Structures are given as C-alpha cells and as structure tokens.
Amino acid sequence: MAIQQPIKPKSRPFTLNFGPQHPAAHGVLRLILSMQGEQIIKTDTHIGLLHRGTEKLIEYKTALQALPYFDRLDYVSVMAMEHSFCLAIERLTNTIISTRAKCIRMLYAELTRVLNHLLAVSCFAMDTGALTPFLFAFEEREKLMEFYERVCGARMHSAYFRPGGVAADLPGGILQSIHQWADQFASRIDEMEELLTGNRIFKQRLVDIGVLNAQDAVSWGVSGVLLRGSGIAYDLRKAQPYELYDKVKFNVPVGTNSDCYDRYLLRIEEMRQSLRIIKQTIDLMPISGTTLISPNDKLSLLSDKGGYQDRPSRAEFKTSMEGLIKHFKATSSGFALPAGETYCATEAPKGEFGVLCVSNGTNRPYRVKIKSPDYASLQAIDLIGRGHYLADVVAIIGSLDVVFGSIDR
Structure with missing residues (x-):
C-alpha cells in the first residue's frame, strides 16, 4: 500500500504596507511590499506625502x-x-x-x-x-x-x-x-x-x-x-x-x-x-x-560708492532715511x-x-x-x-x- 504524501497548502502573495508611520521609513515614505511569506517579490514606492511645491x-x-x-x-x-x-x-x-x-x-x-x-x-x-x-x-x-x-x-x-x-x-x-x-x-x-x-x-x-x-x-x-x-x-x-x-x-x-x-x-x-x-x-x-x-x-546690495541699481553706499545706509529706503528697495527687488x-x-x-x-x-x-x-x-x-x-x-x-x-x- 503506497504511503500518501501530505498535501502542501498553496500559498499566494500578499501585500504589506511599510510606513509611513514605521520608524525606519524616514518620515513619510510608504512602501507597498508584495510578499511571498517573508520574501519580497516587488516593492512599490509611494512618495509625495510631504510635497510642498x-x-x-x-x-x-x-x-x-x-x-x-x-x-x-x-x-x-x-x-x-x-x-x-x-x-x-x-x-x-x-x-x-x-x-x-x-x-x-x-x-x-x-x-x-x-x-x-x-x-x-x-x-x-x-x-x-x-x-x-x-x-x-x-x-x-x-x-x-x-x-x-x-x-x-x-x-x-x-x-x-x-x-x-x-x-x-x-x-x-x-x-x-x-x-x-x-x-x-x-x-x-x-x-x-x-x-x-x-x-x-x-x-x-x-x-x-x-x-x-x-x-x-x-x-x-x-x-x-x-x-x-x-x-x-x-x-x-x-x-x-x-x-x-x-x-x-x-x-x-x-x-x-x-x-x-x-x-x-x-x-x-x-x-x-x-x-x-x-x-x-x-x-x-x-x-x-x-x-x-x-x-x-x-x-552686492551695498556699495562703497553707490550707483549700480541705485544702491546706497555703506555710510548712507546707516545715516540717512533715503539710504535705508534704497537698501529696502534693493533687498526686496533683488x-x-x-x-x-x-x-x-x-x-x-x-x-x-x-x-x-x-x-x-x-x-x-x-x-x-x-x-x-x-x-x-x-x-x-x-x-x-x-x-x-x-x-x-x-x-x-x-x-x-x-x-x-x-x-x-
């Protein structure tokens, strides 16, 4: 009489979310892992949770x-x-x-x-x-x-x-x-x-x-x-x-x-x-x-002589309101x-x-x-x-x- 071999259960891949809360996910990384048991078959990387334009x-x-x-x-x-x-x-x-x-x-x-x-x-x-x-x-x-x-x-x-x-x-x-x-x-x-x-x-x-x-x-x-x-x-x-x-x-x-x-x-x-x-x-x-x-x-936003883009001189910037206004304009306009x-x-x-x-x-x-x-x-x-x-x-x-x-x- 032949000995019947035990039937091995069939396994199928499953999906696991790794992150973004996981401490090793470095903040906002989300990985969707396709796994066969403990083994990785595929990794799908999801980013963009921090996007700031x-x-x-x-x-x-x-x-x-x-x-x-x-x-x-x-x-x-x-x-x-x-x-x-x-x-x-x-x-x-x-x-x-x-x-x-x-x-x-x-x-x-x-x-x-x-x-x-x-x-x-x-x-x-x-x-x-x-x-x-x-x-x-x-x-x-x-x-x-x-x-x-x-x-x-x-x-x-x-x-x-x-x-x-x-x-x-x-x-x-x-x-x-x-x-x-x-x-x-x-x-x-x-x-x-x-x-x-x-x-x-x-x-x-x-x-x-x-x-x-x-x-x-x-x-x-x-x-x-x-x-x-x-x-x-x-x-x-x-x-x-x-x-x-x-x-x-x-x-x-x-x-x-x-x-x-x-x-x-x-x-x-x-x-x-x-x-x-x-x-x-x-x-x-x-x-x-x-x-x-x-x-x-x-x-440079300041000059020793003034002139370029109407920049104030270093002395004028600290001693006159006009110099301060020019400096503000140069700083804000670039x-x-x-x-x-x-x-x-x-x-x-x-x-x-x-x-x-x-x-x-x-x-x-x-x-x-x-x-x-x-x-x-x-x-x-x-x-x-x-x-x-x-x-x-x-x-x-x-x-x-x-x-x-x-x-x-």
Missing part, C-alpha cells in the same frame, strides 16, 4: 529670497543644498568670488558632509539594532552645529552661502576651534568602528544585502555613495572640480561588494577624507580682511539675472545635487528644477530589494540614506 515657489522669489528654500530640502545637509544654487546664480551672472569665500564654502561643505554621514551611519546602526553609535554621533553633531551657529546664528536653516560669497566673514577663533575638533574627531570615528565594523550581528544584517552592480547603478542614474559602493570611482569634486577642490589632496573610496556593508564602510572613510580636506582648506585660507562679496559686484540657463551640480553628501536655473532677464528665475541624489537612490529599492526578507528592507533603506525634504519637493 518648492520649485514653483522659488520661481516667484528673487535669488536671495529663494535661498532659504534650499535649506529645507535635505535638512541634514543644509549648506550643501545652498551651494549648487549659489554656483548656478554666479555662473549666470559671470561672477567670480574671492579665494577666501571659496575656502569658507569648502570648509563648511565638508563639515556638512561629516554632519550628514554621522546621522546616516548612526541611524543606520540604530535601524539594525545598535543604539550606542547614535549617542556617540550626536555628541559630535552638536559640536558641528555650534560651528554653524557661530557663523550665521542658526543651527539648521543657515542661509549662509550667498550668490557672490557668504553672508558674513568667519568670527574670530573659529578656525582654531575647527582645527582642534578635526584633530580629535578621528578617534571618535575609531570608537564607532570598534562597535560596528567587526560586529558579528551588524555584519549579518548587512553583508550581501541590497547588492547593486555597476551596470545597474549607471542605468538607474544613482550617484554618491550608492554609485561608488558599486565600484565606480565618480566624485564631482574630482571629475568636475569647483571652488578649490583641485588644490587639495584626498582619495575617493570605492566599494567592492556593492552591498549595504560597503555603503557603511564608504561613509566612514568619506568622513576621514573630509578631515583631510578641512585641514588643507584651513591652510589655504587667506588672511582675514579679504573681501567676501565685492562692493562693485552686481550681486538684482536682474541675465537671460540664459545653466545647470550646476556639486558632490553633496548623498550624491550629485544639481540645480537647473533658467532666466528670462528679470529679477526672478523663470524656471528652477532640482536634481536630488536620494530621489534617484530611492527608485533603486525595488531592484535591490527583490528576493530579500522583510527585515532586510529596513537595512536597505538605511543604506540608501534618504531624506524626504529633497525627495518630496
């Missing part, structure tokens, strides 16, 4: 009034967001800024990179079960926030980079403070690595998870750590140098396995390279007193942008952040389009998530380092 709002503002909108895109990389827009306006107006202003921008761009990666690595670790690195990272982030506050009075929405330079010169003693911080920060990175890099549980959650090969990375248009993690050594600071990046020496770290663990290692190494750039930039910095925004430049268009991109902490600015010759941009790196990174989640398990989705999202201010524009 940033690009359209900017088109109704002058260049200076539009700047704070960039602060609110990637709100953990504030000055990096301002950078591309300022370069685009300067390219449209053929403005050449001073060496000191370039050095200040580079210095704060790299401090911003460290600020971003500290949050990315620590939240990534917390999503995968490790809380202590989060506490270490936020102690260092607090020191960097103080450097923000000392130059512009704000911890987050700084509006410090301006078309033509920066809003104000560095306060006394800040370069020494930054140098002292850079000297001790390398050991803080070591402490984080002691907890994470060789940690058996951390590696089990990340190694061979979310693999994105080089061909797919190029096809999907990703940039930054996600692209370099796939083995492609592309960094805009090297490929298309801006400011004074061609004057400093640093390495572009590249991954080998294209997985979540490689992306963690790259962010750690990029912080070390940023320290090298910070120290070299401090050495390149001209002595204080060098003009940041030229008084005779078209982007300056005219020459007709034309330009695309400017910088190597932001998350990848290539670009701004397309089209001008029709008025004081307001005719069109502004923003290319945010994490928008491109997020679309790859369906490709790299297939075949993995539900718990791996959390690790993959953390490795992408997405912030929805710049995705839901």
Whole structure:
C-alpha cells in the first residue's frame, strides 16, 4: 500500500504596507511590499506625502529670497543644498568670488558632509539594532552645529552661502576651534568602528544585502555613495572640480561588494577624507580682511560708492532715511539675472545635487528644477530589494540614506 504524501497548502502573495508611520521609513515614505511569506517579490514606492511645491515657489522669489528654500530640502545637509544654487546664480551672472569665500564654502561643505554621514551611519546602526553609535554621533553633531551657529546664528536653516560669497566673514577663533575638533574627531570615528565594523550581528544584517552592480547603478542614474559602493570611482569634486577642490589632496573610496556593508564602510572613510580636506582648506585660507562679496559686484546690495541699481553706499545706509529706503528697495527687488540657463551640480553628501536655473532677464528665475541624489537612490529599492526578507528592507533603506525634504519637493 503506497504511503500518501501530505498535501502542501498553496500559498499566494500578499501585500504589506511599510510606513509611513514605521520608524525606519524616514518620515513619510510608504512602501507597498508584495510578499511571498517573508520574501519580497516587488516593492512599490509611494512618495509625495510631504510635497510642498518648492520649485514653483522659488520661481516667484528673487535669488536671495529663494535661498532659504534650499535649506529645507535635505535638512541634514543644509549648506550643501545652498551651494549648487549659489554656483548656478554666479555662473549666470559671470561672477567670480574671492579665494577666501571659496575656502569658507569648502570648509563648511565638508563639515556638512561629516554632519550628514554621522546621522546616516548612526541611524543606520540604530535601524539594525545598535543604539550606542547614535549617542556617540550626536555628541559630535552638536559640536558641528555650534560651528554653524557661530557663523550665521542658526543651527539648521543657515542661509549662509550667498550668490557672490557668504553672508558674513568667519568670527574670530573659529578656525582654531575647527582645527582642534578635526584633530580629535578621528578617534571618535575609531570608537564607532570598534562597535560596528567587526560586529558579528551588524555584519549579518548587512553583508550581501541590497547588492547593486555597476551596470545597474549607471542605468538607474544613482550617484554618491550608492554609485561608488558599486565600484565606480565618480566624485564631482574630482571629475568636475569647483571652488578649490583641485588644490587639495584626498582619495575617493570605492566599494567592492556593492552591498549595504560597503555603503557603511564608504561613509566612514568619506568622513576621514573630509578631515583631510578641512585641514588643507584651513591652510589655504587667506588672511582675514579679504573681501567676501565685492562692493562693485552686481550681486552686492551695498556699495562703497553707490550707483549700480541705485544702491546706497555703506555710510548712507546707516545715516540717512533715503539710504535705508534704497537698501529696502534693493533687498526686496533683488538684482536682474541675465537671460540664459545653466545647470550646476556639486558632490553633496548623498550624491550629485544639481540645480537647473533658467532666466528670462528679470529679477526672478523663470524656471528652477532640482536634481536630488536620494530621489534617484530611492527608485533603486525595488531592484535591490527583490528576493530579500522583510527585515532586510529596513537595512536597505538605511543604506540608501534618504531624506524626504529633497525627495518630496
């Protein structure tokens, strides 16, 4: 008599909503996961829950009034967001800024990179079960926030980079403070690595998870750590140098396995390279007193002589009502942008952040389009998530380092 085999129950795919309330969904991300048991078959990304119409709002503002909108895109990389827009306006107006202003921008761009990666690595670790690195990272982030506050009075929405330079010169003693911080920060990175890099549980959650090969990375248009993690050594600071990046020496770290663990290692190494750039930039910095925004430049609201667009002189602005009125008019009306268009991109902490600015010759941009790196990174989640398990989705999202201010524009 033949033994009857037990009948296996038929299973069918089911749908699971991941986010937007989930703590690992980074704010307002909603994923609709098609699953076979615990395994992911397909990921449908739903975005737009934070949409604020940033690009359209900017088109109704002058260049200076539009700047704070960039602060609110990637709100953990504030000055990096301002950078591309300022370069685009300067390219449209053929403005050449001073060496000191370039050095200040580079210095704060790299401090911003460290600020971003500290949050990315620590939240990534917390999503995968490790809380202590989060506490270490936020102690260092607090020191960097103080450097923000000392130059512009704000911890987050700084509006410090301006078309033509920066809003104000560095306060006394800040370069020494930054140098002292850079000297001790390398050991803080070591402490984080002691907890994470060789940690058996951390590696089990990340190694061979979310693999994105080089061909797919190029096809999907990703940039930054996600692209370099796939083995492609592309960094805009090297490929298309801006400011004074061609004057400093640093390495572009590249991954080998294209997985979540490689992306963690790259962010750690990029912080070390940023320290090298910070120290070299401090050495390149001209002595204080060098003009940041030229008084005779078209982007300046004040001049030493007055004249351009009826700007008040610096003395007149403070001593007469007519000067104050002229200054108010110059501030509210802004300056005219020459007709034309330009695309400017910088190597932001998350990848290539670009701004397309089209001008029709008025004081307001005719069109502004923003290319945010994490928008491109997020679309790859369906490709790299297939075949993995539900718990791996959390690790993959953390490795992408997405912030929805710049995705839901």
